[in-house]
Amino acid sequence: MxxxxxxxxxxxxxxxxxxxxxxxGDSGDGMQLAGTQFTNxxxxxxxxxxxxxxxxxxxxxxAGSLAGVSGFQLCFSSSEIFTPGDEVDTLVAMNPAALKTxxxxxxxxxxxxxxxxxxxxxxxxxxxxxxxxxxxxxxLAAYRVHKVPMTxxxxxxxxxxxxxxxxxxxxxxxxxxxxxxxxYDRDAKPTEEWLSSKFAKHPSxxxxxxxxxxxxxxxxxxTETFTVHYEVAPAELAPGKYRxxxxxxxxxxxxxxxxxxxxxxxxxxxxPITPASDVLHELSRxxxxxxxxxxxxxxxxxxxxxxxxxxxxxxxxTASSGPGIALKGEGIGLAVMTELPMVIINxxxxxxxxxxxxxxxxxxxxxxxxxxxxDCPMALVAAQxxxxxxxxxxxxxxxxxxxxxxxxxxxxxxxxxxxxxxxxPNLADLKPIKVHHPTxxxxxxxxYLPYLRDENLVRPWAVPGTPGxxxxxxxxxxxxxxxxxxxxxxxxxxxxxxxxxxxxLIANDIPEQEVFGPESGDLLVVSWGGPFGAVRTAVDRSxxxxxxxxxxxxxxxxxxxxxxxDILNNYKQVLIPELNMGQLRHIIRGKYLVDAKGxxxxxxxxxxxxxxxxxxxxxx
Amino acid sequence: MSTTDVELPVLxxxxxxxxxxxxxxxxxxxxxxxxxxxxxLPTLGIPxxxxxxxxxxxxxxxxxxxxxxxxxxxxxGRAPAIATGLKVARxxxxxxVITGDGDALSIGGNHFMHAIRRNVxxxxxxxxxxxxxxxxxxxxxxxxxxxxxxxxxxxxxDYPLSPLxxxxxxxxxxxxxxxxxxxxxxxxxxxxxxxxxxTAFVEVYQDCNVFNSGAFEFASKKDQKVENCIYxxxxxxxxxxxxxxKGIRLNGKGEPEVVSLDEVKEDDLLFHDESAAEPAHAFxxxxxxxxxxxxxMGVFRDIEKPTYDAAVTQQLDDAKAKxxxxxxxxxxxxxxxxxxx
Numbered sequence: 002m003x004x005x006x007x008x009x010x011x012x013x014x015x016x017x018x019x020x021x022x023x024x025x026g027d028s029g030d031g032m033q034l035a036g037t038q039f040t041n042x043x044x045x046x047x048x049x050x051x052x053x054x055x056x057x058x059x060x061x062x063x064a065g066s067l068a069g070v071s072g073f074q075l076c077f078s079s080s081e082i083f084t085p086g087d088e089v090d091t092l093v094a095m096n097p098a099a100l101k102t103x104x105x106x107x108x109x110x111x112x113x114x115x116x117x118x119x120x121x122x123x124x125x126x127x128x129x130x131x132x133x134x135x136x137x138x139x140x141l142a143a144y145r146v147h148k149v150p151m152t153x154x155x156x157x158x159x160x161x162x163x164x165x166x167x168x169x170x171x172x173x174x175x176x177x178x179x180x181x182x183x184x185y186d187r188d189a190k191p192t193e194e195w196l197s198s199k200f201a202k203h204p205s206x207x208x209x210x211x212x213x214x215x216x217x218x219x220x221x222x223x224t225e226t227f228t229v230h231y232e233v234a235p236a237e238l239a240p241g242k243y244r245x246x247x248x249x250x251x252x253x254x255x256x257x258x259x260x261x262x263x264x265x266x267x268x269x270x271x272x273p274i275t276p277a278s279d280v281l282h283e284l285s286r287x288x289x290x291x292x293x294x295x296x297x298x299x300x301x302x303x304x305x306x307x308x309x310x311x312x313x314x315x316x317x318x319t320a321s322s323g324p325g326i327a328l329k330g331e332g333i334g335l336a337v338m339t340e341l342p343m344v345i346i347n348x349x350x351x352x353x354x355x356x357x358x359x360x361x362x363x364x365x366x367x368x369x370x371x372x373x374x375x376d377c378p379m380a381l382v383a384a385q386x387x388x389x390x391x392x393x394x395x396x397x398x399x400x401x402x403x404x405x406x407x408x409x410x411x412x413x414x415x416x417x418x419x420x421x422x423x424x425x426p427n428l429a430d431l432k433p434i435k436v437h438h439p440t441x442x443x444x445x446x447x448x449y450l451p452y453l454r455d456e457n458l459v460r461p462w463a464v465p466g467t468p469g470x471x472x473x474x475x476x477x478x479x480x481x482x483x484x485x486x487x488x489x490x491x492x493x494x495x496x497x498x499x500x501x502x503x504x505x506l507i508a509n510d511i512p513e514q515e516v517f518g519p520e521s522g523d524l525l526v527v528s529w530g531g532p533f534g535a536v537r538t539a540v541d542r543s544x545x546x547x548x549x550x551x552x553x554x555x556x557x558x559x560x561x562x563x564x565x566x567d568i569l570n571n572y573k574q575v576l577i578p579e580l581n582m583g584q585l586r587h588i589i590r591g592k593y594l595v596d597a598k599g600x601x602x603x604x605x606x607x608x609x610x611x612x613x614x615x616x617x618x619x620x621x
Numbered sequence: 622m623s624t625t626d627v628e629l630p631v632l633x634x635x636x637x638x639x640x641x642x643x644x645x646x647x648x649x650x651x652x653x654x655x656x657x658x659x660x661x662l663p664t665l666g667i668p669x670x671x672x673x674x675x676x677x678x679x680x681x682x683x684x685x686x687x688x689x690x691x692x693x694x695x696x697x698g699r700a701p702a703i704a705t706g707l708k709v710a711r712x713x714x715x716x717x718v719i720t721g722d723g724d725a726l727s728i729g730g731n732h733f734m735h736a737i738r739r740n741v742x743x744x745x746x747x748x749x750x751x752x753x754x755x756x757x758x759x760x761x762x763x764x765x766x767x768x769x770x771x772x773x774x775x776x777x778x779d780y781p782l783s784p785l786x787x788x789x790x791x792x793x794x795x796x797x798x799x800x801x802x803x804x805x806x807x808x809x810x811x812x813x814x815x816x817x818x819x820t821a822f823v824e825v826y827q828d829c830n831v832f833n834s835g836a837f838e839f840a841s842k843k844d845q846k847v848e849n850c851i852y853x854x855x856x857x858x859x860x861x862x863x864x865x866x867k868g869i870r871l872n873g874k875g876e877p878e879v880v881s882l883d884e885v886k887e888d889d890l891l892f893h894d895e896s897a898a899e900p901a902h903a904f905x906x907x908x909x910x911x912x913x914x915x916x917x918m919g920v921f922r923d924i925e926k927p928t929y930d931a932a933v934t935q936q937l938d939d940a941k942a943k944x945x946x947x948x949x950x951x952x953x954x955x956x957x958x959x960x961x962x
Contacts, residue, residue: 041957044957044959045957045958045959046959047959047961191957235961237961238961239961240961240962241960241961242954242958242959242960242961243958243959243960243961244953244954244956244957244958244959245957254949254952254953257947257949257952258949261949266710268706268709268710270706287947287952288936288937288939288940288941289937289940289941289943289944289945289946289947290946290947290949290952291937291941291946291947292947293709293710293933293937295705295706295709295933297702297735298702298731298732298734298735299731301699301702301731301732302699302702302705302731302732302735305695305696305699305702305703305706305732306702306703306705306706306709307706308695308703308706309675309693309702309703309704309705309706309707309708309710310706310707310709310710311706312693312703312707313706313707313710313711313714314710314711315710315711317706317710331696332696332699334696335695335696339693425950425953425954425958426953428949428950464711465670465671465673465691465707465711465714466670466671466711466713466714467670468668468669468670469670470670471669471670471689471690471691471692472691472692473639473685473686473688473691473692473693473694474692474693474694475685475686475693475694475695476694476695476696477694485641486641486686
């Protein structure tokens, strides 16, 4: 979207509102790094940013192959944005395979920058092209094509530093980055500083990268192929200090913050799994915060170690993804039965089975909501964006300890790896988390009843080491109050119903549901989790187009907010778009008897705004 | 630090009994193990509230209900992992794991192995009755080849596992074996385990008198056990027999063989060394199985090695000493930040 033009150094500088860039190349080409650096400089500059990394499940698929293409898309804008964008404005393709898999997403009239040195016979063949696509003028006619000999120019720029050819070639992503910096008038300083510090121990590599970056910028400035470049003004975000944050970073920060707010130590038990491992990585760096991380032997040990730590009185957390959550099921049931507080994070990915490990999906709602033997209810919340992971990590922990229940926190690969600006909070403004460990007997006489409940049906959390409160917990059905083993039929019915009521009562302790848009009307779009941004943008556009549409985004799913039923009845139609076959829709239809319609995408990719606006239009 | 004695209340076995009715079968070997553990606990000088028993599933795993300490009757096979989480979160507690041959070696084999190799400061007591009792009589991973059970009516074709071999192979720092009804010996072994810093693994031969009665008579009957077992003593030669007239010597191939003391001098016998740096000696002893060989009883291995839980705590302390206690606001403000006015 162009909003003005000026001339600088003989080249047009056009002002645009928002831009979508995608870097793509071989998984060894450093595309994630280039994208991350572009995101950082844009965020530091003051744009709103949203990112979508997309990498292959294989660490290194064969070089030049279609399977090995890695991409990083980002949107940066002078206004508030909620998604990394539908269509790509500028595509940087480092080889034929990257061009082939990504060109369909480049908008007509968009800018295509390719490393023409990589389009040799071998690579063209590996990408399953019959002939060099750069020579097919007809196919590329719709785009502004810039064929840049990046490999050669990069090698030239680092000449004299004594680098091997391989080392020199590894700088070409930085050359591409420099070129795009020029194109979008970015200040490269944060990247220069980052390169200098990253390669502080290898001065020649640092110098090579700095030279490549400069060479890329100079190429844009001095060659005639680029006649125009763009600027995107800072966005008007709420005042304050910001940093860029990914969902998994925000989870780690949120959990450490929850421990601080509760004045407790954090125990994290986890087993490596994509895309949840970064939570373990981030937390394992926070030892000076008193965070204990335990890399367990398997997913089952991860959840059961967390149960043991929770019995011991620690704020306890585990994170995993679909296959790992499936393995944890029996353990989570034990946590429900023993009514111990903990947070179980499910960073969802494409399933079933191993499925699509690096791609996003929302298909574990049923698994998390129902996936245990017996009637086994627990609280479930879902983050809506990378930065929201910070808030929801604390909220999940608060519900867990204040209601003595395990709590599921759902995110997904899109939120986990995506990044956005995060308004750094003031600790004093955050909601405290109340933890109480009794030290006195609670029964008549001097006994301790581990299942003596308060008005919210919450049991006390006495911990080992407390004299006089010795008690036993277990997975066998028990008498309310004493916790003694009890197979009595009436008692079992009472306990199953009590455990459900306890979860239902949490509805009184969470905010009422808010709606974006009119309070009643033709269509309510209900969403949860990662699709928040795309749905919000689509509904906003529909409202601006004069349509009677509202958006209800759920962060609390078990229990639902207490006013959700009323909201659903205020609209003629209900649409629930999900990246699954309709799991939330199934639950909402069952609970509220609302004839909600679905819009279901199961492709390992997030919704495009255009897909949703199309669906909304179709329903009205 | 002051060395003034703090008067701890003197506890007895009775103080460790809970008010729950014990529901093991009459004459089950578990009763004796329960009694010996209750006898050992008051001798440790540890307050009752600092002791936790964690179990999995199986007859033996009912154990925590019968102790008036903190306890956790969990799910099948997972007790070592639960205990690890508890011990790492609360290193000052004394944590016991009560398990069985199916619980520890079949469904929970992975946790068993990893708790041991990490040397978490846990006392793992494995009640080995060579049968699945709670599910009413199927063969277990320690049942002998050919064992006829409900699920192996023609005899089991599974080769059994030796719990001690697994423990030693997993780099256990304390490994011992005793027998349920051998009261004094069992008490000695449990006491040694309780006082070991690190994972202490004890296999107890336990008679399931309903589904596998008499499986360990060779090691429990007074008249038989002295002929069939060798009672290990650290630094002493391996001698056995009612008249202490037989010993174990390593033959030319380095394999143990039974010799008569009429023909061989004591000095030429194999000497027991609990603290041998390499586990080969303990492993060799663990491979000696009745009836081919007399079976060793007692402490096979007892070495010192830093524990996992202490190392975790140490890393936290070191990190705090190096970087100061974590400051969230400093963490949030690290890296690139920018101001919006």
